[in-house]
Amino acid sequence: TFPFRVEELEAKAKEKMSKNAFGYTRSGGGGEETLRKNTASFEKYSILPQYLNDVSNVDTSIELFGHTYRHPFLLAPIGMLKTTHEEAELAVAKAAAKLDVPYIQSTVSSYAIEEVAEVSEGSPKWFQLYWSNNENISFNMVKRAEEAGYQAIVLTIDTTMFGWREEDMTNRFSPLKAGYGKANYITDSAFLSTLKQDDEASVVEEILQNIYHPKLSWKHVAELKKRTSLPVLLKGILHPTDARLAIENGVDGIIVSNHGGRQLDGVISSIDALPAVVEEVGGEVPILIDSGIRRGADVVKALALGADAVLLGRPYAYGLALAGQAGVEKVLTNFMQQTRSSLALAGASSVKAARNIHILKD
Amino acid sequence: TFPFRVEELEAKAKEKMSKNAFGYTRSGGGGEETLRKNTASFEKYSILPQYLNDVSNVDTSIELFGHTYRHPFLLAPIGMLKTTHEEAELAVAKAAAKLDVPYIQSTVSSYAIEEVAEVSEGSPKWFQLYWSNNENISFNMVKRAEEAGYQAIVLTIDTTMFGWREEDMTNRFSPLKAGYGKANYITDSAFLSTLKQDDEASVVEEILQNIYHPKLSWKHVAELKKRTSLPVLLKGILHPTDARLAIENGVDGIIVSNHGGRQLDGVISSIDALPAVVEEVGGEVPILIDSGIRRGADVVKALALGADAVLLGRPYAYGLALAGQAGVEKVLTNFMQQTRSSLALAGASSVKAARNIHILKD
């Protein structure tokens, strides 16, 4: 039977997955201080619910960039899902489509944009971009996403190089080198045009050359904005000053995130970073958040502290590991039910109203 | 031999009870953050006792709504006790009667109001109301409690729907569906009159339809006040604004509670919520508290922080599991002795004087 507890979900996924894949999925950067803080920090915040308001109609829907979504959560971009399940992003996209949850597909997917689009036609999808040093690849991928009907571009800014991941190093495992994340590249004309040799090793080498992009700066953001008509979000913002700069650079939305504690260890937990960003942004653009969301109460806390929506990460990857598409659906269904009843029990009849829930910090 | 330590009490109850019943009793909502905080929060408060005042006569009695009770605690409403012991609420009521502790009977009891009243004649009892969507049922139950000599009505406001209880879901256990909480319904004329079929399944279905009542609002509270001459308390208040609204709506008393962490996870611990409520209420109505009271020192802290009385919960259910009525009596006797000597050792000769005990928060 499919586990209800996220701790059990992880434990069962561990049994099912290869050591390498589980290690890659679970682990964080460095000493995993930030990974631990991501969940532990949520416990610093306590909800002060208010009762005796009719909550028989809870509207969990949100509106982002002109689209209405039925739930205040999206699926975070998780790359290289073939490490976890043969159907990988296809299964995830189908589950998301079925349950009307927007799916943010990663650049380093195991299936290409077009393949994902095909199995999930009509459902809301966003594309997460890892910048390529060869900018044409970046722009081309964005164009492909646009053409495939994706609704937004998420530029991840905290991964211009990979974090110091001790678990993967210990396992001597690099899913990128193992080819799990190449689908979007080998289907990309801009990428292929620069490829000298088309053997596996050259492909991987060329991806690595492109994905290591420490030069990334605000001018690329401005350039990206010019190249696409889709809303652009920055994923990885933790500092309020970066939020301000994002707005000044025309960015359409912000994702407060520390990449699930997988990049620089020792950085602040997302939930602790949220309030200052919310204050700085002052409602000018939507603010999403991820890293450490594990249950309905976390969603309530994030919304109450000013997020407009949250991204779910590892839990759905574990669902995928356990039971493919059906597993992802199960995880999502649980989240939906929890979120709905948590909002109601906190006294909020809508996501907007959740902003008024009183939170006390220890 | 009957355990003195509450931790051992729980451990022994676990051995004796069915997995389902123990899981149902012990567990909390969601990730059990609030359940943990309920007990852990008490440790944030330290007592600064004062000595060298004659404490040879400690008066532990309290007065509530014109009644004098011998101890500053009551038994919290715990439903469906047949999961735990065949004699269920009868055993608890008899123990409470014997030791002169007021017993708050739950709507979802395994024995009906009249059955409980019969075995505990003359002893103080209150009735806890879960609102029914069919208001006639609510009013009729209240009337029956009045007629049975109950002294107050406790309207629980934090359970308009059930919390997300992962342990019960994992066990696929719903005591309500299993029929453990139907006694008050199947003896209720208002309930029976609406029942289409009187088989078990229909009864359960009808209860579920009634007990899920997310429409509950302040206007029902006002209505309830009109329908009964008994004092009405609201159980589940955590936010000072709700306390203020309660007073404005004519409520006679407040129970600060998070339902033992069983409803919305992530909400504030009761003891952390207490001081702000006390300040807001300013003595206008009595304030009771539950959730996490495990020992005499907890009682002292709650009283010192402004509670007028406390409600005991799980510990007496474990006593019932271990030894029926005698077990409940043992738990109560221990609480009485601890509370008396704790008050004395803190330097307070009465419950009123306990309000002057100095508490330091970490």
Added chain:
Amino acid sequence: TFPFRVEELEAKAKEKMSKNAFGYTRSGGGGEETLRKNTASFEKYSILPQYLNDVSNVDTSIELFGHTYRHPFLLAPIGMLKTTHEEAELAVAKAAAKLDVPYIQSTVSSYAIEEVAEVSEGSPKWFQLYWSNNENISFNMVKRAEEAGYQAIVLTIDTTMFGWREEDMTNRFSPLKAGYGKANYITDSAFLSTLKQDDEASVVEEILQNIYHPKLSWKHVAELKKRTSLPVLLKGILHPTDARLAIENGVDGIIVSNHGGRQLDGVISSIDALPAVVEEVGGEVPILIDSGIRRGADVVKALALGADAVLLGRPYAYGLALAGQAGVEKVLTNFMQQTRSSLALAGASSVKAARNIHILKD
């Protein structure tokens, strides 16, 4: 080989002692929250040492009530030591005498004042008084202590009745009822004169009648002051107001203590209570402290926060358990060396200078 680590000392004592005796010695009141806080609280304070002052001569001596003692610690009163070792207080007194550490003998000793005095002639000793309801017993014991050359009277104010000790209750063990603490009574003419029958049971019963003395109040303190020329200290003060009252009642010294967490559970740790008492007292009388002192660094912290001396408790009882007098000596010798070098390494050349050590609280 004798353990250096206090944790190992306790572990080895546990192996050697009877379950009852170890349980009695180790345990605290209620849920042992205060017992835990006593040691944990010390970790909240960090020393900011200063170097490069000549510390080749560290004067660890203190002066109290006209007497100079070589070390800034005394042995706390621990009753009924025959539970632990046949030689009990005799062994402790001899060890203390040998190392010139003042020993505070308990009322409920296993050997009488005169027996202890005989084996430790000329060494500094204080007498700890548990008030007797029959005041003549109290006054007579004080007189006996005076006659035996004891230098001060310590009136314990936090034990007018026993705490709620779950470990002893679980073990069904009462050392007092088992006769371990009767020596000072059965040698006391005032006690004997009131005894109706002189069998064991009557003796114990009479002790219990006397030692339960919840009437104890400031007027007894004033009376005691009149009856003895020795300095009188109050042991158990935690509240600054009590410290002020003590001074107003002519008390000569204060011992900040929570009785090692053995009385009312949930009270503040001694070290957390110390600063406010120090501020209130303003140097008018000496302030001693106990409860949770385990190592040299704890002594430094207590002195830096304003204590004039500390009392050692459980560690020496464990030393006694392991190796009788030699064990106590070993524990004391370790404390001496640690204290001396800790003072030096903190930059203080004397106990007085330790007051200037800077402490940072978390």
Added chain:
Amino acid sequence: TFPFRVEELEAKAKEKMSKNAFGYTRSGGGGEETLRKNTASFEKYSILPQYLNDVSNVDTSIELFGHTYRHPFLLAPIGMLKTTHEEAELAVAKAAAKLDVPYIQSTVSSYAIEEVAEVSEGSPKWFQLYWSNNENISFNMVKRAEEAGYQAIVLTIDTTMFGWREEDMTNRFSPLKAGYGKANYITDSAFLSTLKQDDEASVVEEILQNIYHPKLSWKHVAELKKRTSLPVLLKGILHPTDARLAIENGVDGIIVSNHGGRQLDGVISSIDALPAVVEEVGGEVPILIDSGIRRGADVVKALALGADAVLLGRPYAYGLALAGQAGVEKVLTNFMQQTRSSLALAGASSVKAARNIHILKD
């Protein structure tokens, strides 16, 4: 395979080392409160990174006293390394030389200054001085270090006597008495000239006589400054007043350190002590820090809080234990890569820029 995780590094070193050597290396003073705080305190500080600045060129170099070093870390003085590996300081110095990391050699080394200098010619080295009561030895060692081309003198001020090290006492292990730290003495003309007998026992006795130097005071610091043209740093400063006095006494640099928690237990963690020292010093002299640095994120935090460089301690000793020179190199290489990528991911292109990284304290 060589471990990436520092926890695993320690665990494997434990397997390889003798119980005595591992105990000596791992342990701290007293109850190891400070040892624990050294690492735990780092978790109180969270990094608020800023992105989207070109970080393709991270300059990790620092300048100290006119010398440029390629990395912002040095190797802390660790004495008596023959306990750990036959090649001891020679292996460490060679690894440091190969990777261009300055090595601070301890007074109590297993190989002499000249031996170390010979195997690591041309590489940056500093000399750590334990004062000798016979000042001529101190001055002679400093002269030897100067002649061997060492670039700075580090006077350790927190070890005028050894801490209370329970692990070593339990093991009855003193590496100094076992002769592991004598190399610099038996090659020192000033030391040899005072030696009455030249057998092992006399040598050890004479070292002990010299190394216990509680008289050390500011006047020795002033004297030392006169005797050498090299910059002099004080290692062990935790109090801002001592930092001020250091500057007033002409000291050239400060090392905030608690000796890895090995001296007085209960003292503040280095990272908690750093900010006040930085504020007091106001940039007048460089500030280095050690104690608890375990990963790249710790380096970033220390630099952001105002340190100019950090010292690595135990981790390299464990590297030495596991694989001699190669092990030290591995540990250093890991630190270099982590530090470089951590700076980049925190948004700093240089060590100077790291000062602007925003840190949030819990």
